[in-house]
Structures are given as structure tokens and as C-alpha cells.
Amino acid sequence: MWKIERFPALWILPALLPVAAFTIFPIAHAFWTSLHQVSLLFPIVEFVGLDNYVGVITGEYFVRALKNSLLFTVSAAPAVVVLGTAVALFLKREFFGVEVLRSLVLLPWVLPGAISAVLWVWVFNPSWGVINSVLRDLGLIHSEIPWLTQPNLAFFSVTVAHVWTQIPFTVILMMATLSTLNPELMEAATIDGATRLQRLRFIVLPHVKSIAVVLLIYNALTAFTSYDLVYAMTGGGPGTATTLLAFQIWKESFSMYDFGAGAAVTFIVVAISGLLIVAITRALPSGIFKDA
């Protein structure tokens, strides 16, 4: 790593400035809003201190939504990384039709959330969905399984759909990383009598660890802050079974006309996302933040 004495503005600023412009003002705006009464219903804008935060945290939905979001994050993010890695390892092998399969695996990635939601509703719909129809035709069930309307099943279904949409990106990055693996190492290990499992454990996994952490963080953030697919499938219900915290930002602001409370949820979500990042990097030290 070489040293430069001056900040390389020409190299960095073209990327940094636009990001700053689209982050700092909006965050400052949101922070100011979170400390004020900003509501369509009560037009007087006044400083209310932490009232919005208190109101949100003591609100009816908060604990449940937080629990849901965390559960959603810790189920979806590792599932995406593990499945994505497994698929990447599998697709690196050569067999008949693998080229086609490699292309098709990317498909879920390019579908807008609205389309994915439609497809998965078709899979899970209790009355005319595919799963229930198939199970019924096979004689395995006699009454419909309420995939989207029973609280636990609904949570499971939306998690599956979310994982589906996120896997391709992981597959691509994993395959790119796997391709940088030195084949001589593998060769040598094979000669030394290492089993396939041992090679995976001692050569492949250490090699992909840093990208896996990046992917885990990325997926955790995606899961913790996204809600569109889930809402298109269940509307957050039934009841609060699939209500996610990130959606409450939107709901407080636009359905309940309380922009102050919405901004307060924002900072709660941001704080928890930060904690998530720290937790993940602590749990899986990999050095990606070293000399960064």
C-alpha cells in the first residue's frame, strides 16, 4: 500500500460528493423532523424533543415489528449467503446444461419486486396457489394450508420469497470470488489426501470469508430495511405477523400523516442497522475493514 500525502480529491470526490449530497441533507432533514411536531393534522411545527421517539417506542406495534424485522433479518441474510454459496459452488462444476442453468439462476435478480410478489402469491395463494393445488392433487392434504394468512406460515412464505429475490447477486459475487482461488492449492490438497469436505473447510471457505461477510452485511441491511415484497404479499398481516419496522417509517409518515414519528422510526432503524453491522463484523472477524 503506497502513501499519498494529499487527499486525492479528483479520484474520490466524484463518487463521494453525489453520495454526500443525497445523504447528508436528507439525514439532517429527517433528524430535524424527528425532533419536531411535523404532522398534517397539527399544522403548528414545534420542537418536541424526544417525544416522537418515546411515542414510537411505546406505541402498539413497535416491539412486535422490531422482533419481526430482526427475525426476518437473521433468517433471510444467512439463508441467502449459505444458499447462494452452495449454488455458486455447484454451478462452478461442469456438466451438461450448466451454461443454461447459470444464466437462469440470475433471473430472480432482474425482476422488479412487484413481479416477484405476483409470482410468489401465485405459489402460495391458499385457494388457487400452486403448492396447495399440487399437494391436493397428490392427496397429501385435504384442506388448504393457509400459507399467507396464518401468522407463522405467512412469515415463512415472505421470507422464502425474499430469499429467492436476493440469491442471484450472492451467486455472482461468490462465483467471481471462487474463480480467484488458486487451483494449485486445491490440487496439492487433493494429492495430500484431503477429502472434498476438508478442501471446502480449509481452502474454499477461508478464501471466500471476506466476501461472505460483505454479503452478509449487505443482505442483513437489505432484509432489515426492505419491505416492498413483503407488503405486496401480505400487507404486513395477518395482524402484525409480517409487520416490519422499516415499513412503519412509511406508515407513520404517509398513512398516519405524522412525519415526525416517521423520522423517529428512521433513526431507530439506522441505529439498529449500525448495531447489526458491528455485530456481524465482530462475530466473523475477517479484516475487510483493516486499512480501509
Added chain:
Amino acid sequence: MALRRLLATGAMVGSAMVGSAMFAQPSAAEDITLEFVVWNYSLDTIQDNARQFEEANPGIKVHITDYTWPDYQDSMLLRFRGGTPTDVAYVGQDWLPAWAAAGFFAPLDDIAPPDVLADLKSDMAPFALSDMTYKGKLYGLPYYADTISLLYNKKILADAGITVPATWEELTAAAEKLKAGGMEHPIAYEFDQELPNFWDAFVAQSYGRGGDLFDADGKAIFDNPDNPAYKQLEWLADAFKKGLVQQETHESKSIPSMNAGKNVFTILYNYNLAALNNAAEQPLAGQFALAPMPGAAHATLGFTKFYAITAQAAADPARAQAAWKFVNFMDGKPYTVAKRWAVEKGLGFGQLSLFDDPDVQAAWNKWVDSAVLKQQVSSARNGMWMEWTSAWAAYFRPLLAQAMVGESSVDEVMKAGAAKWNEYRDKMAKN
């Protein structure tokens, strides 16, 4: 290397696209261009209506922006907060008080000629008139006005030897009988707690029983176990518990399910009956009918979606007049556009005289018994539309859903809902 060539070509194509995107701005016209914002139900009909208006009114152009129904309220708030030019927009009865109080819209009384307005008002269904009025002023003319009703499959019911239920208890009995006969879920229920419809349908059912959800001072009283809403929520929780109900996230999903003969009853906006009985797409078309809302009163909720003129447009006299011309074209006499919605799509109307229009009758007789419908519409009551109703309903709908699926008790939910309503009410009184 193939990759490098592809990248180079990609970069060139990409830059060309950036270029073309940058210069693809619409050019400004000299005419007045009205910014008209709608939700996208049958967008092609809306566009066609606007084209007809443009032809009849040279010098005025209409530019339509559409959003989906679930995104509409949010998009409108963004437009207003961002100051995006907007002249005429669809508004719902539940949003009007908050949006009018916030100064987004201007009363028609300030813009339209009083005699024309008085003439239109005299022909309007009382619930529609009230839906469009805030603090004594009229804010719009109806795009459509409709009620929520009990829709059912008359063939299956007749085959099973069941009479049309007149009370909720009879409905339960009928559903239990059908379930015993092998139908898994005799009742299809639109179950999306994020849609305003979810609260509206609940109110409509409670109105069937008669009585009020709020007292004369506008305080919530539905936490009283004798209140019709309380009873109705108990009824719903019971029906869910007995496994009589099939939840569908949207009316568009209930329609095919009913048409597969999987359910016999549903509670939906009337126009869904037109879709249920639509011979082009639905295998059981013709088997569906509308019944008065069960309960002692047989009353239901009426609601109105309407065209309103923004305060922004009203501030500029020329623009305000153009906007009024457009609204009057869309809904003034001779009701051409309202009639078109009724005939082509089965949307209800706020203008009572359209009931006697031969074209409307001819079209509607294909899918509904007009006499029953007219009776149901005449029993329609207004919702309790205060400035905070829409915000409060967003809070309350998930609670309602919880009580239905048995995650919370009816009592807890009704108490929490009433407390929150009264909290809003008190806070509003202070401001």
C-alpha cells in the same frame, strides 16, 4: 477479447441513452395544461374522457399522472409537500377533511357559478353530498359513489336450499351448513389491513345492524359491548375461528375464487358484482346477486370518490376556470362521463337521476337486480370522516385484523381503538 468489445459498445450505447434521456423533456405548451392526478383504475377510459374534453375545449390540455390505488395517498402527500404542480385530482371521502384542512384543496363554491352548483347538488344522493362537503363547503363532484354490499352466489344457495340470510346469525348458519356440505370456506373476505377498504367494509357491516359507532359529540363509543361494531367484530372473530372465512388480499382475488365456486358470500364494493357476473372472464357469471346488508337495519356504508380542484389551481383565476370546466365536463350535466363509468364498468354514481337512465338500466340489468340495488343505495349512511379518521384508521386496521384472526381479544382491540380515536379528537380540539 469479446468482453472488452462488449464493454466498449455497452459504454457507447449507455452514453447515448443518457444523452437521449436528458433531452427527452416534454416541451412547454402555450395553452393551459391542467395537471390531473388519478389512481389507475381503467386508465384508458380516463385518458379517453380527457381527450374528449380537449376536443371540446380548445386551448385547454389535460396532462394525466396516475398512481396505483395503494400508493395514491402517499404520492399525493409527496406532491403537496414537494409543491408539484397539480390542478385537479381524485379525492376520497376519507381523505377530504385532512387534505382540505391542510389547504391542499379549494372549495368549488369559490370557483363554480352558484346556480350550476345548486342545480347539480339538488340531484345528488345525500351521502355523496355529505362525503364531498367539509365545513359546509362543497369540494368536488363525484367520479363515482357506491356502497358496500353482501354479494352471494344465488345458484349454490338455492341448490343447497338456503334462503338469503337477513341477519348475521343467519349468515353464520348458512355458512356452517355449506361447510358441513363440503365447502371449505363459504365466506370470502377481502383482508388487506393496509387498504382503507378494510375499515370501510367493517363499518358497512356494523351499519347493517343499525346504531352508531360515535356519539353526537363525535366520541368513539364502539368499545361498549352492546355497540353494533363491537358485536360485528365478535361475529367476525367467531366466523374466522369456525373456519368459515377465506382471506383474500384483494377483491381481484376474491372474484376468481367465488367464480371457482369455492365461496358463496363476500362483502365488497358493489362494482365487484359486475366483475363477478362478467361473462367474458368468469365461468360462473350470472350466478351472483346482491343482498341487503344483514342485520336489523339493513343499512350500509356509502362512499364517494370525487374530482377536486387544488388550492394551487384556485389561486390563478384562468387556471381555476379551466379546472372547473374540466370537472364540470367530467361530472356535470348531462352526466356523460359518470354514465359511461356506470355502463362500461359498473361503477355507482352520486347522481340519483341516472338510476332512471335507460342505458344505465340496460347495462346494469345484466349483472344486478336494480330494485335491490336501489334499495341498498337509499339506505346508505355516511362514515365518520373527521380530519384524523384516515390516520386513525391506519392505526386501527391492523388491530382489527388481529382481533379477526384471534391474536387479540375483541375487547382489547375495541378499547385501544376507541382510546386512540378520542385522543386524536382531544388533541385536535386543543390545536
Added chain:
Amino acid sequence: MRNARGYGSGILTAIGAFLVLFFTVGPIVLAIAGSVIPDRIMFASDRGLFDEVTLENYRYIFTGEVPPAYLKSGANRTMISDAARQAPRSLWNSAQIASAALVINLLLGAPAAFVYARYLFPGKRWTFMFLLLAPLVPTIALITPIYMMLQTAGLVGSKLGIILVHSVKALPFTVLILSIFFRKMPHELFEAAVIDGCSRVQEFTRIAVPLALPALAATGLFAFMLSYAEFMFAMVLSGEASSRPASVVMAALARNPDVSWSLLNTAIVIAILPTIVLVTLVWRYVLADLVRGAVKG
């Protein structure tokens, strides 16, 4: 390619391939089936699904010719919507917006990623941390302020506004991913270049970029896909129907009760077909190199 594995392994491979195929492509096959089966067959319990396979929905979307079932008497025109006819056009709009985001991301992101990966300099740590943390803020929280900013700049209702937001949303990821790739390049190459008297710009353009081409392509595609699939900003910032990207048009269809199930599925298939071409190209030209590179060593 070595293949010393027996039949058992072959069967396992086949099963694995089937599972992957089933999970990724299954839902999409449903859409294709749904697009050719009219609703009246689909939802009738007593009819075979493939009794009346028809392309009438495709014909409607491309030519505007209303399916004959709607012209029968007694049929009102609900469930057929002109909105579906926007689908082909919206794909072109999406392609424009997403390509622009791709180009902007590589142009702005690659140089920054390069210096982050290979140099120490004052301000490095906190600016990089800033880039890492920027995407932490949930999109929904940014919508109101960004909408207001773009409204002031006159960019609401134009593709340019969407391009701007999509580019900036992807930039932190572009910088992060590319810097990881740049760091993995052998140090010796750059040392040799410096000894040869290469400037930093030359190191970047002559060594780093050519070596990182697959990574650049993959990362650029990431920006492309992020833009292609993004809905929230696209929805609030897009203008009239003819200039909307596919995500917005498809959401409008999916959430519109006025659209029949088969018509919705037809629009979905039309939206998916070009993306199949896209992913095939991606593999053929970009990712295949990655895999092959590994096999060759």
C-alpha cells in the same frame, strides 16, 4: 475438465441441477402458463387447464386488439386494461435508465475504488466509512427530502431524476465491491509499473482496469439491476406513462384490480423475456470468463 466421479455423483448433479432450476425458474414458468390460459379456464374447477390455450393477451398488448371474449354481449370491459400495453415501452425506458446508472457508476466509482484499494492518504478512513455507512439509511426515509430536492431542481417527472437517484444509490456498493477486487490484484504488477515510470492514472487505466474488466462488468451490472428493479423512487419521480420504467408499470398492473390474471401474467412474461436475453449475455461475455479463468488457473 476432470470427471472422475461415478454414476452416483452424476445423479446427485442431476438432482442438484433440478432443484436449482426448480427454485429459480419455477415461479417464472407459472407466469408463462398463466399468460396463455384465460381466467375463465384457470379458475373454473371443472375444465382442463390447457383446454383453450390462447395468445390473445399477447396480441392485445402488441396490437391493441381486444380478445374476442370481451366483445361478446353481456361482457363488460372490466379486466382488460390499456395499462398492460405500456409494458413493452417501459422496458425500453428501464434499459435507458439502468444503462445510464451503470455507466455513471463505473465512471465515478472505479477511480475512487482504485485509490481506496491501493493507497493510504489523509481522510481515507473516514471517507470510506462514510461510503460504507451511507446505504444504511433506509430508502423510505430519504424519499421526502430527496423528492423535495429534485422538485427544486426541476427533475421530478423526468428520467434524469430517476437516473440520478439510482446512480447514487448504487455508488457506495460499486466503490466497495470494486475496491475489494482491486485489492486482490498482485502487488508486483503495480510495483513494476511504477519502476517503469507509470503515473497513477496510467496504473489505473493500463493495469487495474484491464485486469478488473470482469469485476467491472459484474459491478456495473449490479448498478444496472439495482436500477432496473427499484420501485419506490422510480414511482414517485416518474412522470407520464410513456416515460415510466418497467418496475413502475408492472407494479401498476400487479396492484390494479382492473387487470385480469392472464393479462397480468402476459405483461410479466413480456417483461421477463428481454431479461433472459440480458442474463444470457451477462454469462456469455462476463461471468463465463470468471469461471473459465478458474478452470485454466
